[in-house]
Amino acid sequence: MLGLNKADTRLYVIILIMLIFAPFILNPFPDGSSLAQFNAGYPDMMQKLVIFGIFAVGFNILFGLTGYLSFGHAAFLGVGSYAGVWMMKLLTMNVIPALILSVLAAGALSLIIGFVSLRRSGIYFSILTLAFAQMCYSLAYSVLTPITGGETGLQLSLDDPRVIGTSQTASGNIPVPHFFGIEMGQGITIDVGAWSFVFNFGYYFAATVFALAMFLAIRLFRSPFGLMLRAVKSNQSRMSYTGLSSRPYALAAFVISGMYAGLAGGLMVAMDPLAGAERMLWTASGEVVLMTILGGAGTLIGPVLGAGVIVYLESIISTINEAVLHGWFSGLPAWLDSVFVTIIKPFVGEGWHLLLGAVFMLVVIFLPGGIVEGGQRLGRLFRRDGARGRKNGAPKNGAPKNGTDSAEQPGE
Amino acid sequence: MGILEVTGVNKKFGGLQALGDVNLDVAEGSCHAIIGPNGAGKSTLLNCLVGKLMPDSGSVTFQGKNLLGLKPHEINQLGISRVFQTPEIFGDLSVMENMLIPCFARRDGSFRLHAFETVAREKSLNDEAEQMLAEVNMLEKRNMQASSLSRGDKRRLEMAMCLVQKPKLLLLDEPTAGMARADTNNTIELLKDIKDRLHITMAIIEHDMHVVFSLADRITVLAQGTPLVEDVPERIKGHPKVREAYLGEAQV
Numbered sequence: 001m002l003g004l005n006k007a008d009t010r011l012y013v014i015i016l017i018m019l020i021f022a023p024f025i026l027n028p029f030p031d032g033s034s035l036a037q038f039n040a041g042y043p044d045m046m047q048k049l050v051i052f053g054i055f056a057v058g059f060n061i062l063f064g065l066t067g068y069l070s071f072g073h074a075a076f077l078g079v080g081s082y083a084g085v086w087m088m089k090l091l092t093m094n095v096i097p098a099l100i101l102s103v104l105a106a107g108a109l110s111l112i113i114g115f116v117s118l119r120r121s122g123i124y125f126s127i128l129t130l131a132f133a134q135m136c137y138s139l140a141y142s143v144l145t146p147i148t149g150g151e152t153g154l155q156l157s158l159d160d161p162r163v164i165g166t167s168q169t170a171s172g173n174i175p176v177p178h179f180f181g182i183e184m185g186q187g188i189t190i191d192v193g194a195w196s197f198v199f200n201f202g203y204y205f206a207a208t209v210f211a212l213a214m215f216l217a218i219r220l221f222r223s224p225f226g227l228m229l230r231a232v233k234s235n236q237s238r239m240s241y242t243g244l245s246s247r248p249y250a251l252a253a254f255v256i257s258g259m260y261a262g263l264a265g266g267l268m269v270a271m272d273p274l275a276g277a278e279r280m281l282w283t284a285s286g287e288v289v290l291m292t293i294l295g296g297a298g299t300l301i302g303p304v305l306g307a308g309v310i311v312y313l314e315s316i317i318s319t320i321n322e323a324v325l326h327g328w329f330s331g332l333p334a335w336l337d338s339v340f341v342t343i344i345k346p347f348v349g350e351g352w353h354l355l356l357g358a359v360f361m362l363v364v365i366f367l368p369g370g371i372v373e374g375g376q377r378l379g380r381l382f383r384r385d386g387a388r389g390r391k392n393g394a395p396k397n398g399a400p401k402n403g404t405d406s407a408e409q410p411g412e
Numbered sequence: 413m414g415i416l417e418v419t420g421v422n423k424k425f426g427g428l429q430a431l432g433d434v435n436l437d438v439a440e441g442s443c444h445a446i447i448g449p450n451g452a453g454k455s456t457l458l459n460c461l462v463g464k465l466m467p468d469s470g471s472v473t474f475q476g477k478n479l480l481g482l483k484p485h486e487i488n489q490l491g492i493s494r495v496f497q498t499p500e501i502f503g504d505l506s507v508m509e510n511m512l513i514p515c516f517a518r519r520d521g522s523f524r525l526h527a528f529e530t531v532a533r534e535k536s537l538n539d540e541a542e543q544m545l546a547e548v549n550m551l552e553k554r555n556m557q558a559s560s561l562s563r564g565d566k567r568r569l570e571m572a573m574c575l576v577q578k579p580k581l582l583l584l585d586e587p588t589a590g591m592a593r594a595d596t597n598n599t600i601e602l603l604k605d606i607k608d609r610l611h612i613t614m615a616i617i618e619h620d621m622h623v624v625f626s627l628a629d630r631i632t633v634l635a636q637g638t639p640l641v642e643d644v645p646e647r648i649k650g651h652p653k654v655r656e657a658y659l660g661e662a663q664v
Contacts, residue, residue, distance in 0.1 A: 003530055224516045224534070225527040227505075231513050234502040241462060241500065242514045242573065243488035245522040252525055 058260020080265025106262020296370030
């Protein structure tokens with residue numbers, strides 16, 4: 001389908017189905033039950049999931065394929081957000097021009113930062129990108145306050161000189177972002193028994209952009225360009241003696257991944273037109289690194305899974321407080337209740353970072369290939385059991401184990 | 413006039429004269445061997461040819477074009493491929509991918525943003541890569557990860573990667589070092605075949621005299637960075653200077 005091979009098409013179709021039915025899939029628990037707080041099927045959360053998915057998929061094009069570890073990708077996210085809000089302030093509340101400018105602005109910035117940073121490799125490259133991103137953050141807070149809004153952030157106001165459209169709505173409110181008239185906040189709620197499923201236009205718009213971004217990423221992974229990026233990671237010396245110039249390849253990957261970050265930033269303000277400098281902080285850059293490694297760097301679906309896990313933990317686990325914990329264990333004797341609460345409490349609520357740290361540690365130690373590797377191991381386990389069952393105990397261990405699956409191996 | 417001309421090349425590392433006034437003239441279609449004891453400057457000379465090192469003085473021209481100052485990838489794009497002493501391959505990638513990279517480099521040049529093509533759909537390049545793999549008897553290993561190959565296989569893969577580019581000049585730095593006897597003989601046959609069939613000019617550094625005398629049309633003997641003598645193999649064998657400097661130990 002559309003130039004994808006069989007395995008990739010299957011993967012992509014699964015992704016599409018998950019995206020379309022996300023409001024159901026992420027809302028497994030009935031409203032009002034004690035487990036309802038684990039539901040993630042509300043618009044804010046779903047938008048965040050796909051937006052960070054785009055961010056991570058783009059980051060993976062650089063880090064997963066070329067091995068260059070950027071610690072400054074939040075700068076592109078932030079610039080994308082600012083550019084998006086400015087487009088809405090000046091031109092139109094339609095999100096398409098905003099997204100286009102977000103991508104272009106992030107692309108331009110990443111071209112500059114990448115050009116300088118790629119003169120070094122390894123840890124020096126990482127430090128350079130980190131330094132650039134922190135500079136962008138500081139600039140946004142200080143010199144560039146007229147453009148960025150400084151500490152308050154950049155937001156829409158009632159007197160924006162919008163060329164297409166109006167500064168205020170008839171009722172005197174700030175207009176909301178829309179896609180050719182369909183507002184991002186629009187949606188329908190379907191109540192089925194104890195469940196209520198929200199179908200939000202903003203989410204479906206972001207999901208469509210995600211689907212496009214994912215499609216382009218799959219094509220890139222399977223292209224000669226993607227092959228060259230993996231060559232950059234593997235052996236730059238052999239590359240140059242094979243007639244290939246590794247620098248432009250690395251720079252192109254850097255700019256493409258910067259544009260993905262800008263797209264994610266633009267989508268954030270398309271959902272909620274407010275951009276703040278904290279989006280560019282180094283912790284935000286670190287987060288996308290965690291997402292990619294947690295899910296599986298260099299794999300197609302890994303970064304998306306990693307982004308999902310982190311966004312979910314951040315949003316859901318951080319809302320669990322002591323009272324909620326006591327609620328869970330209320331059936332137990334009081335002393336047991338307090339033991340459980342004491343053990344679990346540091347890992348939830350404010351302490352969700354602790355849980356993330358523990359999960360990250362376990363994954364990196366036991367599954368260096370991330371969540372994807374975990375899935376592959378499970379898959380192999382089942383397949384082997386299945387084969388053994390059919391072939392009456394004939395072992396199939398002689399086959400060369402090269403640790404790749406359909407998500408990594410082109411040409412399959 | 414040779415396809416590759418090296419004139420008066422000097423290279424110093426600190427106080428050490430690695431290359432002193434080296435002249436070399438490789439005729440088109442021939443196989444030119446460079447031999448000499450360890451530390452004679454053979455690899456340094458090769459490094460000067462591919463842009464890894466810049467000589468202090470002298471000139472290097474390939475088909476009349478000056479090579480000095482060009483980057484390694486530019487020199488390769490002119491048609492010079494090099495096999496290294498320790499195999500340089502893409503260890504993380506599969507054998508087939510290793511083969512496809514030079515194919516794309518030859519077709520698309522040193523950089524192209526071909527992000528919307530699909531590797532698996534480039535039928536002719538895939539065929540070419542497979543054919544070359546078959547020639548070095550590695551087709552059944554096409555899906556193996558390159559870093560898991562044996563040392564001899566890595567060498568053969570690297571050679572196949574260079575050959576699939578159809579270079580005009582192939583530089584070989586001890587292509588059979590560390591190979592088993594049978595593999596060495598296969599390599600000799602392969603190189604002979606390439607020379608006869610594809611008319612690729614070769615410059616080869618080699619310690620194994622069996623390989624040198626099976627392949628070379630001309631031999632240059634280097635000692636302490638200076639060419640001692642250059643002649644056809646028959647006369648090199650009996651040359652007193654050469655015996656003294658190098659072959660005395662080998663008793664050819």
